[in-house]
Amino acid sequence: MASLPQTEARRRKRQIFKPHFVRAMLAGHSALGLAFAWLIYVVCLTGTLSVFLFDLQRWEQPHAPIVDRAPSPELIDRVVRTAYAKALAEDAVDDISIRGPDAVSPRLLVSFDDHEKGTGGNWLADREGNLVVRLDAPWTAFLAKLHINLHLPRTWGMFLVGLTGVALLSSLVSGLLSHPRIFKDAFALRWGGAKRLEQADLHNRLGVWGLPFHIAVSLTGALLGLATLIVGVLALAAYDGDSGKAFALLLGPRAGADAAPAPLPDVAAMIRRVQAQHPEARFARLRMEHAATAGQIVHLEMRRPGHLALGNAYYFDGQGRLLGDGGYETGSIGRQILAALAPLHFGWFGGSPVKIVYGLLGLALTVITHSGVVIWLARRRDAGRPAPLWESLWAAGAWSQPLALILSAAVSLAGYPAAILPAYAATLLVSLILATAVRSGPATTRALCAPAALAALGLVAAHVGQWRAHAFDASALAINAALLACAAALLLRAGSRRPRPAAQAGFLPQAQAGD
Amino acid sequence: MADGGNGAAWTAMSLAMLGLGVAMLRLSWLGRGRRALLRLGGWAGIAAGFLAMAQGWGGEVGVAYACLALSPVALLAVAAGAERRAQSVRAPRQPALDPEERPSSWTRSTAKALLSIPLAGIAAIGIGVAFALHMPMEPVDRIVIGGLLVPVLWGGGMAWTLSDARLLRATLVLTGVSLAAYASAFLPKVLG
Numbered sequence: 031m032a033s034l035p036q037t038e039a040r041r042r043k044r045q046i047f048k049p050h051f052v053r054a055m056l057a058g059h060s061a062l063g064l065a066f067a068w069l070i071y072v073v074c075l076t077g078t079l080s081v082f083l084f085d086l087q088r089w090e091q092p093h094a095p096i097v098d099r100a101p102s103p104e105l106i107d108r109v110v111r112t113a114y115a116k117a118l119a120e121d122a123v124d125d126i127s128i129r130g131p132d133a134v135s136p137r138l139l140v141s142f143d144d145h146e147k148g149t150g151g152n153w154l155a156d157r158e159g160n161l162v163v164r165l166d167a168p169w170t171a172f173l174a175k176l177h178i179n180l181h182l183p184r185t186w187g188m189f190l191v192g193l194t195g196v197a198l199l200s201s202l203v204s205g206l207l208s209h210p211r212i213f214k215d216a217f218a219l220r221w222g223g224a225k226r227l228e229q230a231d232l233h234n235r236l237g238v239w240g241l242p243f244h245i246a247v248s249l250t251g252a253l254l255g256l257a258t259l260i261v262g263v264l265a266l267a268a269y270d271g272d273s274g275k276a277f278a279l280l281l282g283p284r285a286g287a288d289a290a291p292a293p294l295p296d297v298a299a300m301i302r303r304v305q306a307q308h309p310e311a312r313f314a315r316l317r318m319e320h321a322a323t324a325g326q327i328v329h330l331e332m333r334r335p336g337h338l339a340l341g342n343a344y345y346f347d348g349q350g351r352l353l354g355d356g357g358y359e360t361g362s363i364g365r366q367i368l369a370a371l372a373p374l375h376f377g378w379f380g381g382s383p384v385k386i387v388y389g390l391l392g393l394a395l396t397v398i399t400h401s402g403v404v405i406w407l408a409r410r411r412d413a414g415r416p417a418p419l420w421e422s423l424w425a426a427g428a429w430s431q432p433l434a435l436i437l438s439a440a441v442s443l444a445g446y447p448a449a450i451l452p453a454y455a456a457t458l459l460v461s462l463i464l465a466t467a468v469r470s471g472p473a474t475t476r477a478l479c480a481p482a483a484l485a486a487l488g489l490v491a492a493h494v495g496q497w498r499a500h501a502f503d504a505s506a507l508a509i510n511a512a513l514l515a516c517a518a519a520l521l522l523r524a525g526s527r528r529p530r531p532a533a534q535a536g537f538l539p540q541a542q543a544g545d
Numbered sequence: 546m547a548d549g550g551n552g553a554a555w556t557a558m559s560l561a562m563l564g565l566g567v568a569m570l571r572l573s574w575l576g577r578g579r580r581a582l583l584r585l586g587g588w589a590g591i592a593a594g595f596l597a598m599a600q601g602w603g604g605e606v607g608v609a610y611a612c613l614a615l616s617p618v619a620l621l622a623v624a625a626g627a628e629r630r631a632q633s634v635r636a637p638r639q640p641a642l643d644p645e646e647r648p649s650s651w652t653r654s655t656a657k658a659l660l661s662i663p664l665a666g667i668a669a670i671g672i673g674v675a676f677a678l679h680m681p682m683e684p685v686d687r688i689v690i691g692g693l694l695v696p697v698l699w700g701g702g703m704a705w706t707l708s709d710a711r712l713l714r715a716t717l718v719l720t721g722v723s724l725a726a727y728a729s730a731f732l733p734k735v736l737g
Contacts, residue, residue, distance in 0.1 A: 056644035058708030061657070192696075193662070199700035204708060217571045219623050223630030239619040242612040252696035260692050264674050267730045279684055336603030364686030366605075367693065380610065387613045394620075409643065 047210050055208035059201060063402045066197040068427045069180075071399045073194050075431055076177035077247065078392030081377045081385050083170055084135035088505035090167040090442070092497050095156040097131040097138045100312050103298035103305075106130070108159035109140055110297050114321055116161055117142035122149035126318045132333070132340075133381035139165065142321075168447035169439045172454070181451060185258060192255020198248040198395075201402075205237055212238060226408035233401040236394040243391040244398075250375035280368060282345050282356055286325030294322055295350045297330070303352065304332045304344055314341030324348060334359055338379045339369035400428050407471070421471030423462065429475050430461030432520060433482035436513075440489050443496065476524045483520035486513045555601025559594045559611060563618045566590025571622050591615065647710055656712055664719045665702030669695045671726030678730055 047055075063070075079086070088094070101109075109128055117123045124144040131138055140161060143150030152165035172181075179187025206212070216238060219231045237244070253260075261276045269275040278284055297316065304311050311332040320326045326348040331341030343356035355361075358369030373379040377388030407421050434457035441453040465474045490510045494501040501510065570587030573580040598614065599607035677691030706715045 050645075053643065053645040054708040054710065055704070057647060058704055058706075060644050061707050062661070062703060065658070193666075196666075196696050196699045197703065199696055200703035200707075203700055204704040207704070213574055216574055216619075217623050217626055218575075219627040220630050221627050228630075235620065235623045239623065240616045243616055246612075249693070249696055252700075253692055256695060257692065260670060260673060260695055261688075263670050263730075264677055264688065264691075267674055267734060268678055276688070280688060336606055338605055338609060362683050362686050364683065364689035368685065368689050374609070379606065384610070384613065387617060391613075391616055394616075 047207065049210075052208050052210050055204050059204040059208050060406055062197055062204065063201050063399075064406060066194055066201075067399060067403045067424075069190070069194045070198050070201075071396060071428060072180070072431065073177060073191055073251075074198075074392060074396040074399055075435075076173055077251070078389055078396060079173055079435070080177045081388045081392060082509070083174060083376075084137070085385075085505040085509060086170040086173065087135075087165070087167040088137070088503060089493070089509040090170055091154075091163070091165070092500035092503035092506040094137065094154045094163050094165075096136040097155070097157045098136050099131075099157070101130055101138065101157075103301035103313075105157070105159050106301060106313055106316065107296065107298035109138065109155050109161075110316070110318065111294060112155070112159055112161055113140045113142050113153070114294055116151065116153065117144075117321070120149060120151055121147065122151060123321060124319075126316075126321050128316045130313045130315060132312075132314060134378045134385070169442035169450055172438065172442070172450045173435075176454075188255045189259055190255075192252050192257075192259070195248050195252030195255055199245070199252060202237070202241065202244055202248065205234075206241070209234065209238070226405055226412060229401040229404050229408065233398055233405060236398050240391050240394050240398075243388070244395055246374050247392070247395070250371045254371060254375060282329055282343055283327060283353060285319035285323075285327045288324040289320070290324040292322060292324045292326065292348050294318075295326070295328060295346065295348055297328065299350055300328060300330050300344070300346050300352075301332070304330065308332070308334055310334050311342075327353075331358075337366075338373050339366065340373055340378065342369075403428075418469045418471070419466070422465040422469050422474045425471040425474040426461040426465030426478065427458075429478040429482070429523075430458050432516065433461070433478050433485060434458050436482055436485040436489055440485065440492065443489065443492055479520045479524035483517040483524060486517035486520065490514055490517075552601045555597050556610070556614075559597035559601065560614060560618065561594075562590050562597055563594035563611070563615055564622075566592075566594060567615075567619050567622045571626065575626070645710070653712070657707060660712065660715050660719065661703045661706040664716070664723070665706055666699050668719045668723040668726065669697075669699035669702060671723050671730060672698055675726045675729040678733075 088096075106128065110126060113126050113128070114123065117126065120142075122142050122144045124146070125142065127141040129135075129137075129139040129141075138155040138157075140153045140155050141150065153161040154163050154165055156162045175181055177191070179191060181187065182190065209215075215234065217235075219235055221228055221231075258273070261273050261280075265271055265273040265276045274284075295318075301313055311334050313330075314333040315329075315331040317329040318326060319329075328346040330344045330346060332344065333339070333341035337359040339358040342359040345353040345355065347353055356369065357365040359366070370379075377384050403424050407417060407424065410417050434454045437457050438450045438454040441449045461474075461478055464477060468474050468477065490513050493506070493510060497506065500506065566587045566589065568587075569583050569590055573583035573587055576583075594615070595608060595611040598611035601607060602610055673691040673695035675691075676694055677688045680687040680691070682690070702719065706719070709715050
């Protein structure tokens, strides 16, 4: 039988990275994780919910029409003309956008706006092409804005979210490099013993097995957030500081300046022209710039199966002449990556199964972020340097989010869209004050989870009470079921009073700990 | 590429292959001793799962589906083998590795933050822009790939500067890289 030092030597030899390297990486991982923990947590949580943005829109407006079949070219042409007439009536004629029904959302969304006048409208059309009801989903818009720019001024907010994506990506790299037994421990999950060991197992298993997803969403998110900054520097170097020129290279031709009146182009003919070449192509989106002017241009996106992109863009001028296409489906690598960024980031490329997996893995990333801080706090406690105030503040920062999001949704459902952001911010502020007063992580967690569970139950009851039969729309039903599951989980969390022993086990080489 | 019905069949086959591969890897890594054949079989199962998904849905979407499917399959295997522990556990035979203890002060922390966020960011953006301007590719390709390089390099720079205890080395490297990248990006414009 091998002696203990020999066993130890072999164990060390099997490890991929040397202990000194691992300890240095761990130090960097801890510092970065702690500095960005709350931002990463909020961005991950809101990003997880954002996967279901279109379902949340349906939950907010379950009576609006759905279009459950592929729209014909004539229907899209009719919608364009109806949208133009509506835009004229509302003095908002410039750009018209249509998003067709697809596997991600079975709705026909029509938007028009005039940037210069600041006017515009968003409508939902029925299967006959009538604009039936205005899009009215203020909480979903609030959520999207929270995820994209944290409700800060747009450029700064997007930069901060992009930086958070970079920090997350960096944490994934340093976390991976500080994992000396990544394969040997790949299936170890010890539950119920020392808190630090349990959380470390959870942190590492969710982190390692979800890695392709974690890297994909953090990389695409970081790029989407930083795009304005990167293109800005590129424009300084090569386009005389004009970012518009650089973006035009990426996003296709823009409308001309000729504002002389002109008839709307025949969109049905454009769609048929693409389908003559690609019979399997289905309408995805359309954007018409400077509608009904001589300079107008149409970006028609048609989707073919087997691609991540929402669709390939075909560019037509005002006379219906094809100017070219974006190459998003079969063009060069850069064009395909460009078109795949948003679908890959939000999980909008494979219908409900992909959205559900994205939701679960997004939740896993949120749990990883939470457990990372919990491990750090537990390590301090084990070392005889507990930080009860930080434990309490972290519990408040994390567990206030379900309560704040549910309360803000309730405010929206009650018909006070202007109060959504104040309700969210006030809940967060009160939670932090509570945490400072209580100075106990478990007590703060219980104090926030119990009301969040009750609020979730109340929200479902209020939604069903308000919308009655419409509340059984497929998406509304799914969201309400998720809210009930969330309430149950929060109640369980609030009722959890399991005392934990001080953790003897360690952070990373868990299989060695306590075995 | 398969139609919807065949796609479902290929998906089922892919999930079975991924499950088998994960189960073999689990046996290999949790068992004692060398189990090279099991490990090889496990990776082969996972590769077969990817191929089946690509066969059913096309390479582009199929690989994305397979990446997505692998995570829940593996996490189910982790959950299935979870060990419930009593609340009192004995001490580990070998203490775990803790983060390196380093001298800490406000000035040092500020310097680290400046290195890892602005300086690493400036260097990464400089490299990305230089790539976007000078690589012999189609303009859209070099801009998109150059853009993708930015978060990757910035993230790598962050991880490195925060784990490296020697501040001067990181400062010199990042400053040098930034100077070279921006000179390459802007000098042609300045000179020409």
